[in-house]
Amino acid sequence: QVQLVESGGGLAQPGGSLKLSCAASGRTFSSYEMVWFRQAPGREREFAAGISWSGSGESLYYADFVKGRFTISRDSAKNTVYLQMNNLKSEDTAVYYCAAGRDESGSFEYWGQGTQVTVSS
Numbered sequence: 001q002v003q004l005v006e007s008g009g010g011l012a013q014p015g016g017s018l019k020l021s022c023a024a025s026g027r028t029f030s031s032y033e034m035v036w037f038r039q040a041p042g043r044e045r046e047f048a049a050g051i052s053w054s055g056s057g058e059s060l061y062y063a064d065f066v067k068g069r070f071t072i073s074r075d076s077a078k079n080t081v082y083l084q085m086n087n088l089k090s091e092d093t094a095v096y097y098c099a100a101g102r103d104e105s106g107s108f109e110y111w112g113q114g115t116q117v118t119v120s121s
Contacts, residue, residue: 002026002110004098009115012088016119020083022098022112033102034081036072038094038117048096049083065091088119 008020022034035050049072052059060072071084081098095116101109 002100004100004110004112006096006098006112006115009096009117011118011120013121014088014090014119016088017084017086018088018117020085020096020115020117022081022083024079024081024100032100034074034098034100035108036081036083036096036098038092038096039114040091040094043094045097051081085117088117090119093117093119 003025005023006020007023008018010018012018020036022036024034033050033052036048037045038048039045047063048066049062049070050060051072051074053074058074062070062072069085069087073082073084074080075082083096085092095114097114098112099108099110103109
């Protein structure tokens with residue numbers, strides 16, 4: 001029903017920036033939510049940032065470790081959600097996934113394939 005494709009990952013230096021994209025295709029909804037997660041080697045997947053929208057507006061929410069550094073945004077015309085990552089740290093190194101379609105149990109039905117972010121000097 002919905003396909004998600006992440007892009008924009010790569011290598012950045014500490015203090016640098018990257019902008020991730022998550023393009024959605026298939027079914028879309030006038031009111032929806034999309035969330036970024038990340039998973040580093042040897043660590044569990046963790047929430048990074050999310051955005052929800054409806055006809056009345058948008059809501060943005062962030063994990064504490066990204067506040068002030070990352071910004072989530074949406075381009076409705078392109079069916080794409082972005083994660084602008086500034087002031088990157090080595091601990092930001094992870095595979096970043098976008099997810100959508102929260103079900104009754106709170107799990108997300110749709111996931112992208114992930115994009116690798118590596119922060120190293």
